[in-house]
Amino acid sequence: QKEVEQDPGPLSVPEGAIVSLNCTYSNSAFQYFMWYRQYSRKGPELLMYTYSSGNKEDGRFTAQVDKSSKYISLFIRDSQPSDSATYLCAMSASGNTPLVFGKGTRLSVIA
Amino acid sequence: DSGVTQTPKHLITATGQRVTLRCSPRSGDLSVYWYQQSLDQGLQFLIQYYNGEERAKGNILERFSAQQFPDLHSELNLSSLELGDSALYFCASSVVERGDEQYFGPGTRLTVT
Numbered sequence A: 001q002k003e004v005e006q007d008p009g010p011l012s013v014p015e016g017a018i019v020s021l022n023c024t025y026s027n028s029a030f031q032y033f034m035w036y037r038q039y040s041r042k043g044p045e046l047l048m049y050t051y052s053s054g055n056k057e058d059g060r061f062t063a064q065v066d067k068s069s070k071y072i073s074l075f076i077r078d079s080q081p082s083d084s085a086t087y088l089c090a091m092s093a094s095g096n097t098p099l100v101f102g103k104g105t106r107l108s109v110i111a
Numbered sequence B: 001d002s003g004v005t006q007t008p009k010h011l012i013t014a015t016g017q018r019v020t021l022r023c024s025p026r027s028g029d030l031s032v033y034w035y036q037q038s039l040d041q042g043l044q045f046l047i048q049y050y051n052g053e054e055r056a057k058g059n060i061l062e063r064f065s066a067q068q069f070p071d072l073h074s075e076l077n078l079s080s081l082e083l084g085d086s087a088l089y090f091c092a093s094s095v096v097e098r099g100d101e102q103y104f105g106p107g108t109r110l111t112v113t
Helices: none
Strands: A004-006 A011-014 A019-025 A032-038 A045-051 A054-058 A061-066 A071-076 A085-092 A105-110 B005-007 B010-013 B019-024 B031-038 B042-050 B053-057 B064-068 B074-078 B087-094 B108-112
Touching: A004 A085, A011 A019, A019 A085, A019 A105, A032 A061, A045 A054, A045 A061, A045 A071, A071 A085, B005 B087, B010 B019, B019 B087, B019 B108, B031 B074, B042 B064, B042 B074, B074 B087
Parallel strands: A011 A105, B010 B108
Antiparallel strands: A004 A019, A019 A071, A032 A045, A032 A085, A054 A061, A061 A071, A085 A105, B005 B019, B019 B074, B031 B042, B031 B087, B042 B053, B064 B074, B087 B108
């Protein structure tokens, strides 16, 4: 079992839809959870950062962490064509442990 | 723009050759991380440096090496290149020794022919 599992998609939605992206993980030591957005041929861009369990909201984006289920989600409200990208989840334990990334979900928002 | 710079943007070279990729972290960031991204493997952590010292190693091949210089820029050296080394190589930096908030550069696309 991989440490971090993420459905690669592709996921195609109409403009204005609510998008739900998810990752599951197996390492209960993970405490820091991140979502990155990567446009084609560009570097990943940090979108959301959450410590431990709970929700965090930033504009149209909401990140949720459920440590008991080892499950994290990213919700995008009122999705726009400019949201079309690959979304990568990443996580780490405390200290100097490196980030472990999911393989990414490719999202297309159709106008 | 994350503030992390990488050169060159593209590199085409032949099998068996050696190349050097360069990264300059964001101003004030002491940690530098190198990643390899390929279609089938996703984003794989290679190595981390903090203030000039190696801090963590991931799936880095023995043919690959890295260092961080006193001015905090870092170089990733890839030698005896193979076709399978063709990938995007990203550098990221963070302000603290912990890698929880990393900012990525634009990447170097390496093609080995």
